[in-house]
Amino acid sequence: xxxxxxxxxxxxxxxxxxxxxxxxxxxxxxxxxxxxxxxxxxxxxxxxxxxxxxxxxxxxxxxxxxxxxxxxxxxxxxxxxxxxxxxxxxxxxxxxxxxxxxxxxxxxxxxxxxxxxxxxxxxxxxxxxxxxxxxxxxxxxxxxxxxxxxxxxxxxxxxxxxxxxxxxxxxxxxxxxxxxxxxxxxxxxxxxxxxxxxxxxxxxxxxxxxxxxxxxxxxxxxxxxxxxxxxxxxxxxxxxxxxxxxx
Amino acid sequence: xxxxxxxxxxxxxxxxxxxxxxxxxxxxxxxxxxxxxxxxxxxxxxxxxxxxxxxxxxxxxxxxxxxxxxxxxxxxxxxxxxxxxxxxxxxxxxxxxxxxxxxxxxxxxxxxxxxxxxxxxxxxxxxxxxxxxxxxxxxxxxxxxxxxxxxxxxxxxxxxxxxxxxxxxxxxxxxxxxxxxxxxxxxxxxxxxxxxxxxxxxxxxxxxxxxxxxxxx
Ligand code: FES
Numbered sequence: 001x002x003x004x005x006x007x008x009x010x011x012x013x014x015x016x017x018x019x020x021x022x023x024x025x026x027x028x029x030x031x032x033x034x035x036x037x038x039x040x041x042x043x044x045x046x047x048x049x050x051x052x053x054x055x056x057x058x059x060x061x062x063x064x065x066x067x068x069x070x071x072x073x074x075x076x077x078x079x080x081x082x083x084x085x086x087x088x089x090x091x092x093x094x095x096x097x098x099x100x101x102x103x104x105x106x107x108x109x110x111x112x113x114x115x116x117x118x119x120x121x122x123x124x125x126x127x128x129x130x131x132x133x134x135x136x137x138x139x140x141x142x143x144x145x146x147x148x149x150x151x152x153x154x155x156x157x158x159x160x161x162x163x164x165x166x167x168x169x170x171x172x173x174x175x176x177x178x179x180x181x182x183x184x185x186x187x188x189x190x191x192x193x194x195x196x197x198x199x200x201x202x203x204x205x206x207x208x209x210x211x212x213x214x215x216x217x218x219x220x221x222x223x224x225x226x227x228x229x230x231x232x233x234x235x236x237x238x239x240x241x242x243x244x245x246x247x
Numbered sequence: 248x249x250x251x252x253x254x255x256x257x258x259x260x261x262x263x264x265x266x267x268x269x270x271x272x273x274x275x276x277x278x279x280x281x282x283x284x285x286x287x288x289x290x291x292x293x294x295x296x297x298x299x300x301x302x303x304x305x306x307x308x309x310x311x312x313x314x315x316x317x318x319x320x321x322x323x324x325x326x327x328x329x330x331x332x333x334x335x336x337x338x339x340x341x342x343x344x345x346x347x348x349x350x351x352x353x354x355x356x357x358x359x360x361x362x363x364x365x366x367x368x369x370x371x372x373x374x375x376x377x378x379x380x381x382x383x384x385x386x387x388x389x390x391x392x393x394x395x396x397x398x399x400x401x402x403x404x405x406x407x408x409x410x411x412x413x414x415x416x417x418x419x420x421x422x423x424x425x426x427x428x429x430x431x432x433x434x435x436x437x438x439x440x441x442x443x444x445x446x447x448x449x450x451x452x453x454x455x456x457x458x459x460x461x462x463x464x
Contacts, residue, residue, distance in 0.1 A: 008334070019334055072337030079341075098335040105328050168338050170347050171325035203249065212328030213248045213321050215349060216423040217342035231431045238429030240249050 001027045001093040005040055007052055008100045010109055013116075017109065019098065029089035033076065034059060034066060036088050037099075053112040061085040061225060064160030067167065068113055069100040074223040082162060084226045102163050104172035108208045117163050119209040120177060126205040127198035128181045130190050141188055151189075157184040158226035165220035171212025176220040178206045179236035180228050186239055196247025199239045200234035248324075251317045256424035258310035263421060263446070264405040265307055270453045276393065278462055287393070293325035294386075315357060322350045327396025332461050346423075355412035361381075362405070366396055397461040404456040 002025050012015030024043060027036050032099055041051040046102050053069035059062040066083040091097060107115040159180035166174050185191030191198070196246040214233055219236060222232045275287045293444060294300045369375040371389055382388045396402050421443035426436070 024363050041299075043270050069333055071335060071338065072335040073340075097313075100333050100335070103329065103331055103333055105330055152269070168341060170329065170338065172329035210328055211310075212325035214427075215325075215346060217346035219338055219342040219347075222341040229433070231433050233437055234426035234429060234431035234436070237249065237427055238431055241429050247388055 001029060001088065002090070003027050003036070003091060003094075004096040005037075006096060007096045007112070009052070009112055010101075011111065013108055017112075020102075021096075028090055029087065032059065032084055033068070033070065033086040033088065034084050038093065050119055053110075053114050054112050056084060059084045063159060063184055064162035064225070067102050067115065067117070067163050069102060069167055071098055074102075074168040075225065079222050080162075080227045081227055084159070085225075088156060102167035104163075104166050104211070106172065107163060107166060108183045112136075115163075117161070117213070118173070119162065120161050122209065123174065123178055123202050123205045126201040127194065128185070128202065130185060131188070131194060145188060153184055153187040156180040156187075156228055156232050160225060161182070162225060164223040164225065166211065168219045168223045169212065169214075170219070171215060173214045173220075174206050174209070174211040175214035175229060175233045175236070176224060176230065178202055179232040180226075182239060183232055184234050186247070196243035199236065199243040200247060203236070203240060206243075248321075248409055252427045254322070255317050256427040259420050259424050260316065262307070263417065263424075264415075265303075266398040266450050268455075273457050275456065276457055277392075280464065284382055284388070284390040285384060287390040288382045288388055289384065292386045292439060293388040295372075295408075313359065315353070318350060318353055335372050343419065343439060346419045347453055349416060352412040352416040355409060356416055357411040359406075359413070366402070367392060394461060397458045400462065403458045403462045407455040410455035413454070414447045417450055418447035421446055451457040 002023070004018045005022045005024065008017050009020045009021060022040055022044075024040050027039055031039065037052060037054055038056070045052050054068065055065045057065040059066070061082045061084060064082070067176075068075065068083040070083065070086070075081055075083045076091055078086060079164045101107075101109050101113045101119075104115075106119045107117055110116050117153070156179070159177060161177065163177070166172050167178035182202055186195045187200060216230060216233065218230050221228060272290060273288075275290060276283055278286065345352060367389075370392060371378065371379060371387065379392055380388045382390070397406075422436070422439045425439055430436070430439070
């Protein structure tokens with residue numbers, strides 16, 4: 001298939017970016033979106049032009065690196081998916097596809113389609129872990145966890161930290177991400193000892209990073225590759241109030 | 248951010264309860280003219296003379312002010328969090344229009360409140376503009392103020408149309424206020440979404456249709 005890419009090109013964090021058009025031929029509909037970008041880059045290399053910078057790692061929808069804003073939607077036209085799991089068969093021959101980086105004040109652009117998502121890391125550093133003694137792994141049955149709780153925790157632990165929630169949010173809010181990371185641990189007995197501090201510290205960091213507030217539009221839960229519900233945000237709010245009162 | 252949003256949710260819920268009371272009282276206007284005038288004026292006299300209602304009224308003014316001020320602050324911060332938007336943006340496909348435009352809807356509602364208060368509150372409570380007479384029972388003739396205003400088709404249309412942004416705002420607001428305050432029971436949230444819709448429709452249609460009925464009376 002023939003496809004025209006319109007891609008955001010920006011040399012450095014400070015420079016001004018522009019959308020540039022690239023016509024490509026020889027794209028197969030079985031290619032993933034990232035393979036199509038690889039294909040474009042091969043063409044650019046052959047023409048001795050600068051390749052398009054974009055991020056990826058696993059290419060199987062589990063690492064969250066491939067954040068791309070495709071045709072006006074986070075990770076392209078489908079719901080609950082990553083860009084690496086999007087295939088060219090979702091487009092038509094002759095289509096023009098606009099590709100932009102995530103846009104949020106807290107995610108500054110590094111180059112082309114690559115943004116700096118270390119704001120997420122700094123939120124995690126504030127409590128997205130449990131303090132535990134090191135040593136050999138504990139006996140698995142020493143701490144019993146009811147299935148419903150394990151499942152509910154797993155539902156939010158599925159967050160891959162891709163940033164689609166921030167990218168699609170009109171306020172660039174990181175509420176869905178932060179809530180997923182808080183609820184994941186706070187639901188489990190292992191996370192309980194530090195639960196109140198976790199909520200207060202992580203949400204404070206979320207604010208300090210310059211993310212917007214949550215209007216509960218629900219756009220994030222539609223784009224989230226892990227399908228995390230905005231009820232998770234409401235749960236975080238609940239835990240926040242409890243932490244303020246009890247913590 | 249939590250504090251500001253909680254204040255907005257709390258004041259919003261308080262104002263939502265007020266709207267129910269306000270609408271129920273307005274239903275008196277639907278009675279036949281002679282009864283409506285008497286009851287409506289008697290009711291408004293009770294309200295004006297009650298100390299409890301006076302306190303509630305001040306709480307209402309305060310709620311409106313807090314809601315608006317925090318809305319402005321939050322909107323400004325949100326704007327700063329997402330300054331350059333996308334060249335191609337279809338994020339509106341994934342959430343409702345009203346949820347994305349609560350601020351704009353709020354501006355319409357504020358505009359309405361200002362005009363509404365100029366029409367009634369300023370005349371009745373502050374004594375500005377044309378004086379208000381008394382009815383046969385000696386109560387301030389608030390009914391006449393209402394009735395004469397809604398003889399003007401422009402006001403009727405304005406009052407009715409402005410209930411559309413109010414309804415849209417309320418539909419998203421009610422369910423979201425509960426989430427902001429930490430209600431997260433999944434089934435409960437689904438029920439809550441339905442309650443919000445019904446509430447918004449009742450309030451918007453109720454307030455929107457009464458001026459029309461008064462006009463046609
Ligand atoms: S590259 Fe890992 S999720 Fe897409």
